[in-house]
Amino acid sequence: MSLVELRNILKQYRKGTETITPLDQVDLDIQRGQFVSLMGASGTGKSTLLNLVAGIDRPTSGSINVADTEITAISGSRLAAWRAANVGYIFQMHNLVQVLTAYENVELPLLLLPLSRAERRKRVGIALDAVGLLDRANHLPRQLSGGQEQRVGIARAIVADPTIIVADEPTGDLDDETSTQIVALLQQVRKLLDTTLLLVTHDAEVAAIADRRLHLERGVLSDVTDVVGTTT
């Protein structure tokens, strides 16, 4: 059974008097441990699809089953608990809490799990070490570079050992050199944790490193893994 199963997903929303349909009867299966990249032009619904898998948005119709839970059928509070236990979310804009240190930002997801303080400290240490920022643990976000902030964001996403990591254009706000470092780090972390990764990107080079490449256009999803030279 697939880790992620999307069936007949329709997503519509209203913009003024117009009805937008970013996803139209989309089906998708992602296997456990797979690294999947999702590309497509701006506004085609890549982030919408990623947010549905992450459980922070709901489809207009259709069902989503992730890690044996039909997340389209559970209440908001249960969905929040499910996210805490199963999803690691990497944002484009880092989205760190500015008044908290790197350590405290990474610790946030663990506060929702039944862990002792010592266990939390251990896990935060491992996560920060994995992204090479153990020595910056007590720094505030404003004391870090953009690349370092994104590393903290990655550490926060992996610290609770999630079932699936979703990354919404994690290199979109970084320069080329830092982007390369972050992509390398994502690969390294995924191998280390043997976790499932769904990554939305505009960058064909970044997408190329994935096991499987998907392309979204006009609400329709297609698998382009074997298509050579696919670009957006």
Next chain:
Amino acid sequence: MLTVSGSAVALLVFCIISAVWNGFELSNLGQQADRTLIVFQANRFCPATSRLQEDYQRTIASISGVQQVAPIQVFTNNCRASLDVIVFHGVPSDKLRRIRDLQIIDGDWKSYEQRNDGALVGRSVAERRELSVGDTFTIDRVKIVVSGIFSSQQPAEENTIYTHLDFLQRTPGLNAVGTVTQFEVLLSEDANLESIGQQIDDHYRGGPVPTDTRTKGQFQASTLGDLIELIGLLRYLGYACLALVLGLVATTTIMTVQDRVREFAVLRTIGFSEKRIFSIIISESIILSLAGGLLGIFGGYAILAWSDLAIGAEAVAIVIQPTLNLVWKGLIISAILGFLAGIAPAFQATRTNIVEALRHV
């Protein structure tokens, strides 16, 4: 910072107003006040103008239901409304022991009874005027020696100086020998206050000096009539201060939540439930309100403790003193205001769509 300092000032004012009201209630709520009558000269207001024959006490004492009658000569430094009222009560010492529950905290009864010019000084007056046992204290035409300092469960008592009756009657210029300002009549548990008061007034209606008898509470209320109206108005000012705190904290919390829409969306993405986000915002709002509240309440407490004020008129004093009860009341009100102020922004933060909030710049 602006919110905390604004809340602090508002709570400080509220604290002081509450202390004034509290003092007024305490002066009226003494257990004895419920079964004690005050006999005053009819149509007189200031103690200086009330002159009743001292021997009225025998007639009053003979009325059924009357337990004690204490003749009291009152002398005050200020008959008008004032923030530094000092009231002398001249009472026979044997009667004083029976009608008042005074705890001598410095000095003793014996030395008081042995000295004709000896006086028992209330703790509040002693602190305000920095008096200690053995000191001589002169105000206007009265010169006393402090024989003891007492505390009392009724704060208003602590603003009084007790002297021997005959000593105060002989105050130069007072010309009060054989007369007293008022009688304090302590009744038995089953006595009918109105009926006995009526009997006393009926008896002296034809002279030589007509009386006006009321319960101690009524007497104080009528004496402090204008002040009570003022204090009543002050209460509304106190409520306005609380409304100000509510407005300040609510505005700040709303602005903070609007600034942090994205942060809360990130927390919800991570897995924080709506309930938890709601609790975080409410907690922050309560902490904000309590921070201002703590500053204001303890500021007010310090001012009241330092100033040792007594507001009064016509020899009836309301002691404005800080109490622990006032501190608790202020803190609880601050917390409640913080809670109320946080409700709307907390709902706003939890009802916002996560995806839309993540796009918020």
